[in-house]
Amino acid sequence: MSTHRLFRVLAILVLAAMIVSACAPAATPAPQIVPQTVVVPQTVVAPQTVVAKQTVVVPQTVVVPATPVPAPQVTVEWWHITTIDPGKTLWKTMADEYMAKHPNVTINITVLENEAFKTKLTTVMQGGTPPDIFQSWGGGTMNDQITAGMLKDITADLDANGGAWRNTFAPGALAVYAKDGKNYGAPWDMGIVSWWYNKDLFTQAKIANPPTTWTELLADVKTLKAAGITPISLGEKDTWTGMHIWSYLATRICGQAGFLAAAGRKGAFTDACFVEAGKKLQDLIALQPFQAGFLGASHDDMQGAFGNGKAAMELSGQWAPGSEAGQAADKKGVANLGMFNFPVVEGGAGDVTDVMGGGNGFAIGKNASPEAIDFVKYLTTAENQARVAASGGGIPVVKGGEAGLTQAGTTANPNMVVVQKTFAAAKYFQLYYDQYMPSAMGSIINDAVAGLYAGTSTPEKVAQAIEDGAKQILK
Amino acid sequence: MNIAQAPRRDEITLPTRNRSPRRTQDYVTIVLFLLPACILFLLFLVYPIFSSIYYSLYNWSGIGPAVNFVGLDNFKQILTDQVFIKAVGNCLLIVVLSLAIQLPMALAMAIMVGRDLPGRGFFRTIFFMPFVLSEVIAAIIWLSLLSPDPERGFINALLVLIPGVQAQNFLGDINAVMACVFVVLTWKYFGLHMLLYMAGLQNIPREIEEAAQIDGANRWQSIRYVTIPLLRSTIQTTMYLSVLGSLTQFNLIWIMTRGGPVNSSEVMATYMYRYAFIRFQLGYGSAVALVMLAICLIFSVAYLRLNRQSDPLSGI
Incomplete structure (x- = not known):
């Protein structure tokens, strides 16, 4: 009898253990939509994992200009995550072209799927042998790599010949791959968050120009509501959509200095400007500008409501034109789409040209040869940037590259020209909070700000919750 | 050889x-x-359970070895976190509602379709169908049914046809979200319980009920004093499944609401997932998993205590 009961107790214990340990963590891999995974088409998880080592054929017939000493053979390891065409083929074409011009250079391309790339990179970093050139988003992850001594300082290369290479870049984009005034990589694509609006609905509400100040924005929201139009589409189930409004307000009020102080632990997220950002957001929320059920709506729902003409504005990234059309019932989306910069907040330290966003770049590994750096220089020429842009694979960050967005046969969305112009004019580029800081901070900020939208929290509590998280996570 | x-x-x-x-x-x-x-x-x-115990004592992000030993701080933080208390409350709410509504409903349905009702095979299939669907698919179906936009959500499309009724926010409403989640959970799981009860009913010899009827018991009395006591062991099993399922519910809620809006549909498993796999605070997440384990164990022990009485049918 007692053994029988003992057996039953054990059986229950094991069952409970199984349910808790096995069931819960192994549950659905929920689609975690964070800004960086939607920044550009390439980073969206591709169906197949391609790990292709492309064998390099050094053309024998190429006539090398007479050089006194034959250059030594150099191999460059390049990891990128563009698993789909046309981008994948374009990168390979560029590598082949470079090798044809420099017969002593062999470029080994390794194409990895986004998640596999992160795992594999971490592994080789632990072994101290990073690839010479690899995909990077800058920010917190890159800072860790710099601290670990895994990246090469290429400041001198950028500044050579009076800064010939440096001056080709939009300064905001280049700065994302720098730390303490030293550069460790170069950007090749950059996107930004801004307000997208339905020009027809604005006309219908008799609003002539999009708002340039926060006060004007609030006034326009009231006007739209009075005209029976839902002013703003928001998908607060994916809390990062609402967080963008808060963090943009913080960028406008605190400015570059205020954010860097808080993130660098010289200031705090409880500083007055962050509380003020919450108060400004509360002013907006008080007008009830969002579509019905926005608290339970996902990012897709938000794009759908905007694309179907059910709301006049949305704060979204450069993916908005493609995304709202894709989610719209007619697959065409808003007919007259416009974009305006996040309005300035009166008295705020931030400039109207400051933008928030993120993009893709090349990080340079610590063992990179001068040839590897020269190859990155080749990849980021205005001409090659235009080719990337024309393929619809990214928004160029090099002056002259924007020509690819408008040239004949381009597959880039026409609105990308506006996006490109906006960030090219930016003096300060605010990297997404969750890319600048560890991703845990992103989740903490998202969850804290969500309380404002639901009316269950206050600006002070939001700032305190973020600061509490920062104390734990940031050093 | x-x-x-x-x-x-x-x-x-x-x-x-x-x-x-x-x-x-x-x-x-x-x-x-x-x-x-x-x-x-x-x-x-x-091994994973014991490594969870180890990691729960650290502030560990999952990268590299765990070095930041924090003792029992993680547990202290969990048990004082308002959101976790809310999550436990929501779990208990689901448990109570399941036992009070879902199981009796399943039993009533089983008694109705379990016997000689014409077309009972049809109803049995219909009621059992939701259980066959994967939780993810069920959640996505209900997400679209409950959409606040009457042009997209079927339920709101019906509601707005009624004069004076407006479209409801369902999952976007802090006060309504748990009720919606519970409706979906009931829809999904009552078929399983119904099937178990039907199997239990098959085991009850007809003679016993007939004897009760001959003794003058009406339909209700025969259910109350004959059927239900004889279903005792089946009821216990369904209760056990229902409670454990409610305590560890994750998929449906995560997909439908992500525990939102603002934690109002948070349950223990979504809370754990948020910390372990979104914030990558794996030490803290491990501690949450252990607290969940402890709560399930407490229930299991209580279940064993209550389950000591022997099954009346075992003598037959």
Whole structure:
């Protein structure tokens, strides 16, 4: 009898253990939509994992200009995550072209799927042998790599010949791959968050120009509501959509200095400007500008409501034109789409040209040869940037590259020209909070700000919750 | 070969000698057959549980070795976190509602469609169908049904047809979200419980109910005093499944609401997932998993205590 009961107790214990340990963590891999995974088409998880080592054929017939000493053979390891065409083929074409011009250079391309790339990179970093050139988003992850001594300082290369290479870049984009005034990589694509609006609905509400100040924005929201139009589409189930409004307000009020102080632990997220950002957001929320059920709506729902003409504005990234059309019932989306910069907040330290966003770049590994750096220089020429842009694979960050967005046969969305112009004019580029800081901070900020939208929290509590998280996570 | 085997076979026939080698041989066979299962069990169940205990004492992000020892701080933080308390409350709410509404409803349905109702096979299939769907698919179906936009959500499309009724926010409403989640959970799981009850009803001999009727019991009395007591062990099983399922519910809620808006539909498993796999605070997440384990164990022990009475049908 007692053994029988003992057996039953054990059986229950094991069952409970199984349910808790096995069931819960192994549950659905929920689609975690964070800004960086939607920044550009390439980073969206591709169906197949391609790990292709492309064998390099050094053309024998190429006539090398007479050089006194034959250059030594150099191999460059390049990891990128563009698993789909046309981008994948374009990168390979560029590598082949470079090798044809420099017969002593062999470029080994390794194409990895986004998640596999992160795992594999971490592994080789632990072994101290990073690839010479690899995909990077800058920010917190890159800072860790710099601290670990895994990246090469290429400041001198950028500044050579009076800064010939440096001056080709939009300064905001280049700065994302720098730390303490030293550069460790170069950007090749950059996107930004801004307000997208339905020009027809604005006309219908008799609003002539999009708002340039926060006060004007609030006034326009009231006007739209009075005209029976839902002013703003928001998908607060994916809390990062609402967080963008808060963090943009913080960028406008605190400015570059205020954010860097808080993130660098010289200031705090409880500083007055962050509380003020919450108060400004509360002013907006008080007008009830969002579509019905926005608290339970996902990012897709938000794009759908905007694309179907059910709301006049949305704060979204450069993916908005493609995304709202894709989610719209007619697959065409808003007919007259416009974009305006996040309005300035009166008295705020931030400039109207400051933008928030993120993009893709090349990080340079610590063992990179001068040839590897020269190859990155080749990849980021205005001409090659235009080719990337024309393929619809990214928004160029090099002056002259924007020509690819408008040239004949381009597959880039026409609105990308506006996006490109906006960030090219930016003096300060605010990297997404969750890319600048560890991703845990992103989740903490998202969850804290969500309380404002639901009316269950206050600006002070939001700032305190973020600061509490920062104390734990940031050093 | 034959010559070598022959004497051994002779030995086996000897009564005094064969026992011990035979038993050894049996043991070897048993161990060999058990070994793969044991290794898998140890590797994927016992080891993870013990490593969870280890990691729960650290502030660990999952990268590199755990070095930041924090003792019991994680547990202290969990048990004082308002959101976790809310999550436990929501779990208990689901448990109570399941026991009070879902199971009685399943039992009533089973009694109705379990006997001679015409077309009972049809109803049985209809009621059981949701259980066959994967939780993810069920959640996505209900997400679209409950959409606040009457042009997209079927339920709101029906609601706005009624004069004076407006479209409801359902999952976007802090006060309504748990009710919606519970409706979906009931829709999904009452079919399983109904099927179990129907199987239980099959085991009850008709003679007992007939005897009760001859003794003058009406329909209700016969259900109350004959059917339900005889279903006792089935009811216990469904209660056990229902409670454990409610305590560890994750998929449906995560997909439908992500525990939102603002934690109002948070349950223990979504809370754990948020910390372990979104914030990558794996030490804290491990501690949450252990607290969940403890809560499930408490329930299991309580269940065993309550379950001591023997089954009345076992004597038949």
